[in-house]
Amino acid sequence: xxxxxxxxxxxxxxSQISTHSSSPMESPHKKKKIAARxxxxxxxxxxxxxxxxxxxxxxxxxVFYLTLIxxxxxxxxxxxxxxxxxxxxxxxxxxxxxxxxxxxVMGTLLRTSFSDPGVLPRATPEEAADLERQIEL
Numbered sequence: 001x002x003x004x005x006x007x008x009x010x011x012x013x014x015s016q017i018s019t020h021s022s023s024p025m026e027s028p029h030k031k032k033k034i035a036a037r038x039x040x041x042x043x044x045x046x047x048x049x050x051x052x053x054x055x056x057x058x059x060x061x062x063v064f065y066l067t068l069i070x071x072x073x074x075x076x077x078x079x080x081x082x083x084x085x086x087x088x089x090x091x092x093x094x095x096x097x098x099x100x101x102x103x104x105v106m107g108t109l110l111r112t113s114f115s116d117p118g119v120l121p122r123a124t125p126e127e128a129a130d131l132e133r134q135i136e137l
Contacts, residue, residue, distance in 0.1 A: 055114045064113050071109065075102050 038053050046059045057064065075098075083095040123131065 056116050057113065067109065071105060 048057045048059070048061070049055070050057070078098060079095070079102075083098060086094040
């Protein structure tokens with residue numbers, strides 16, 4: 001794109017971007033007449049968004065699915081075969097602790113996978129030139 005050319009970022013102003021998500025508790029009468037666009041719609045990246053931008057996944061979803069399958073398979077084998085023996089021979093607290101840990105691991109995996117890690121904004125050309133000048137000194 002040529003410098004000074006009107007790209008998607010030049011055509012959009014920050015006043016048109018909604019910085020907060022809509023809440024189900026908001027009244028439908030309070031909606032603005034101008035439809036505000038969300039930041040992820042205005043500045044598209046490589047992430048995938050679902051549920052109107054509430055869930056975000058990275059481009060490499062295969063790692064998430066592999067991790068999910070490995071946790072489910074190993075936990076399933078533990079609960080299917082080892083838990084019964086450990087509960088009868090040692091203590092019934094082991095399956096309880098195993099279940100608590102399973103739900104904790106799954107909860108943190110899903111929360112981490114579907115949350116927004118944040119975005120570091122790119123420097124403007126003026127900021128980049130200023131940084132270059134500081135590096136040269």
